[in-house]
Amino acid sequence: MRFSFFSSSSWLHGSVALWLLLSSSSISLAAGWEIPDHGARGLGRGGAFIASANDGTAIVYNPANLAFQDGTRLTLASHFITHQSDFARAGNDPFSGAPFAPVTNDAGVFWVPFITVSSQFGLKNWTFAIGVHGPNSYGRVRFPESGGQRYSLIESNFVVIQYSFAAAWRINRRVAVGATVEWVDSRIKFREKIPLIAGSEDPANDIPSTVEVADHFGFNTVLGVRWEFVDDFVFGLSARPPIFVRATGTVTSSPPPGITISGNSAKLTVSHPVVVRAGVAWMQPRFNIEAAVVFEAWSVLDAYKTSFPGVFVNLGTSSFPISNINIPTNWRDTWSYRLGGDFEVIPNVFTLRAGAYFETAAPPPKYTALDFASLDRVGVSVGASVVWRGIELTLAYAHIFQVDRTVTDSAVVQPNPVPEIGGTPTVTGNGAFSSNFDTFSFSIGIHFDTLLK
Numbered sequence: 001m002r003f004s005f006f007s008s009s010s011w012l013h014g015s016v017a018l019w020l021l022l023s024s025s026s027i028s029l030a031a032g033w034e035i036p037d038h039g040a041r042g043l044g045r046g047g048a049f050i051a052s053a054n055d056g057t058a059i060v061y062n063p064a065n066l067a068f069q070d071g072t073r074l075t076l077a078s079h080f081i082t083h084q085s086d087f088a089r090a091g092n093d094p095f096s097g098a099p100f101a102p103v104t105n106d107a108g109v110f111w112v113p114f115i116t117v118s119s120q121f122g123l124k125n126w127t128f129a130i131g132v133h134g135p136n137s138y139g140r141v142r143f144p145e146s147g148g149q150r151y152s153l154i155e156s157n158f159v160v161i162q163y164s165f166a167a168a169w170r171i172n173r174r175v176a177v178g179a180t181v182e183w184v185d186s187r188i189k190f191r192e193k194i195p196l197i198a199g200s201e202d203p204a205n206d207i208p209s210t211v212e213v214a215d216h217f218g219f220n221t222v223l224g225v226r227w228e229f230v231d232d233f234v235f236g237l238s239a240r241p242p243i244f245v246r247a248t249g250t251v252t253s254s255p256p257p258g259i260t261i262s263g264n265s266a267k268l269t270v271s272h273p274v275v276v277r278a279g280v281a282w283m284q285p286r287f288n289i290e291a292a293v294v295f296e297a298w299s300v301l302d303a304y305k306t307s308f309p310g311v312f313v314n315l316g317t318s319s320f321p322i323s324n325i326n327i328p329t330n331w332r333d334t335w336s337y338r339l340g341g342d343f344e345v346i347p348n349v350f351t352l353r354a355g356a357y358f359e360t361a362a363p364p365p366k367y368t369a370l371d372f373a374s375l376d377r378v379g380v381s382v383g384a385s386v387v388w389r390g391i392e393l394t395l396a397y398a399h400i401f402q403v404d405r406t407v408t409d410s411a412v413v414q415p416n417p418v419p420e421i422g423g424t425p426t427v428t429g430n431g432a433f434s435s436n437f438d439t440f441s442f443s444i445g446i447h448f449d450t451l452l453k
Contacts, residue, residue, distance in 0.1 A: 379399065
């Protein structure tokens with residue numbers, strides 16, 4: 001009977017279908033790129049959820065934890081993220097003579113959904129799950145069209161959708177292993193202005209350009225283990241290999257009068273890092289506490305590599321191929337140190353949770369840019385859950401403080417698409433950067449076996 005409800009309920013099918021439809025346009029990619037972390041439970045604990053993940057987000061944190069989730073379950077989660085990002089470029093505008101005006105991201109609230117369904121299918125030691133989600137991040141930024149940052153970024157929208165299948169095997173009462181296999185669909189759009197002549201900031205020579213590319217066929221895995229090495233103490237470990245995005249698409253430009261651009265092909269290469277998560281949790285009937293560490297090998301991202309095969313700038317009778325634009329990043333590996341836990345105020349009815357973490361910055365100071373604001377950061381979070389007959393409602397809030405950064409030796413310069421006619425690109429990355437994040441989250445968890453008793 002447990003499966004007849006799951007397979008025949010029209011309201012369940014409708015709600016899941018709606019969530020999937022909305023998710024396909026909202027799942028994102030961002031900061032350094034991601035910020036901690038998935039789901040309202042995990043967010044409320046500061047992302048310390050590797051050894052103790054007990055809902056559908058285990059497919060990301062540590063799929064081995066699925067083996068300890070009995071019956072058939074549904075997890076629907078939503079994050080609503082705001083990102084304050086400010087940049088005051090150093091120096092004066094060469095045309096107005098006035099100091100560059102500070103710019104602020106005005107893209108507003110970003111929605112990040114997460115859905116999983118898991119079931120044992122009547123098996124004793126196996127659990128299977130499917131899900132749709134993306135990296136937990138703020139996937140869109142927007143700055144002024146004519147600001148001092150326009151040669152680096154005006155607007156970007158990075159979307160990654162991960163369609164996941166997971167399986168976990170409970171070897172014995174203390175040990176389980178699990179794996180998640182993901183089909184990764186990446187879509188990238190960004191706008192900036194490109195100077196026809198590098199070294200000039202004359203607005204009359206700016207070429208507004210939009211690149212839209214996609215890689216619909218990426219694949220990835222997450223492998224995990226859960227081990228209760230002594231009574232009440234659980235160790236969790238998971239690892240994800242790198243993801244290499246090879247996106248293709250188009251570039252559209254609006255050149256000034258007297259100039260034409262032929263061709264529109266664009267290619268972009270971006271790499272995602274190896275991610276290793278580890279945590280140790282002390283589990284008690286009414287509370288648990290976990291200390292965790294997350295390593296992300298962001299040194300794999302040395303540059304954004306963009307090419308425009310067959311695209312030419314036409315000046316009178318002369319044509320010039322647009323050169324490859326490789327924007328160096330030279331990011332560093334990052335470490336995140338997390339501590340969080342739950343306390344059941346009313347057993348099996350009302351739970352409070354809290355957490356905190358510190359995470360190191362990905363870009364070295366001279367490569368700091370507005371596209372992904374990954375600076376040294378401290379996060380604090382709180383959350384609560386209410387349970388009634390197998391239905392759990394969870395709320396959480398997190399604030400991320402990022403350390404302000406002032407750059408005086410920036411390596412961020414204008415793009416130089418036509419070196420044959422360009423000069424020396426102007427440095428555009430010197431100045432003061434400041435940013436922070438706020439995340440409001442809620443989730444609905446349904447344990448169908450309990451609900452139908």
